Amino acid sequence: MTTDRAVRIALVDDHAIVRQGLRSVLDREPDLEVVAEASTAGEAMAVIGRTTPSVVLLDLKLSTGEDSEGLDLCARLTERCPAVGVLVLTTFLDDALVMAAVRHGARGYVVKDVDTTELVRAIRAVARGESAFDSRSAAAMVRSVRVRPEQPTFTEREQKVLELLAHGLSNREIGGRLYISETTVKFHVRNIMRKLDAASRAEAVYEASKMGVI
Template sequence: MSRVFVVDDHPIVRAGIVGLLETEAGITVVGEAASGENALELIADARPDVVLMDLRMPGLGGVEATRRITRGEYPGSERVPAGPGVLVFTTYEDDEQILSAIEAGASGYLVKAAPAAELIAGVRAVAAGHTVLAPSIAAQLVARVREPVEAPRLTPRETEILALVAQGYSNPSIAARLVIGESTVKTHLLHVFEKLEVSDRTRAVTRAMECGILP
């Protein structure tokens, strides 16, 4: 028997989801909540296998609630090592929302336009420890991963200085090696930091390697 907890701030939508789930053999609804805060107060005692989670709700949103549930962080109780699986069920298909939910630990992401059978199958899959993504969501994630990353353009001198930084040279050593002023080295590095959107030498080197600027 898969135990499900439903979190959605719309009473009619929540009632419809609960009614649908309760008609399915092998699934029982052990609780419901209208907000992330309310869900965290109830889930530890309800002990569901799956939390069906909406994303945008007043107060604590679905992403942060998901993060706390998957970490076993509930108010007024000791931290539980393993929380239930969270299946996001929402109307939103925004890239950032999807990535935020998955990074928070969600085991699945379905949209409310999905057929009832897809929702039921998703609940059963998450209860069994699997990951579930709506086809449209999976396609978005694949496209995002395959999206080419445009490398920042450094000047030859900036690249040369950054390569020396990667080899462990200090600013005075770089200045002496290239026969330029130390202040010039600092200026070039500030430009590098700005272009690579970093704030220190170590991150500048790793970022340049990620972008293929340095080998």
């Protein structure tokens, strides 16, 4: 049984048995509700448009077996449905693939052998507009760090907001830590993303990490 404020989830994976397994696990959580399933990019765009989920669990390896199809779908979803949070759930862990997913709009990345508790935590984080990475994908991001010659400058307050973003805190939690309103936090986050030329909070954290800012 789900609550009125349940997180609506769409499952995109070309293996029916995987979708069935995920549904059985997620349906046990009272605040999570699987509202759609799809096995291809075309099906995903159609069903997500009809069911308006808040989180899409996306396998990058769809029917063609190519990473690019899942990445392209991720980009299309985030562009057409910006309110939808894409959480990559895949078998493959590759540094370049993790970063490509972030650059294509994914808010998080976890591998399929992650335990149920961690997966549910990641889904809830993405639903709140936060980023979510398991320990291995987070390490992949760190390994991908490269220092860029030109770096933007941040105010002292922006620096503190950026550090709290890196710890996965929500706007409300950041406001509580810094004793500022949630609206003010949103203002600082927008400025940070603009300075880093980032399309998402996760990408902003990644770019800042590359520069050694955090």
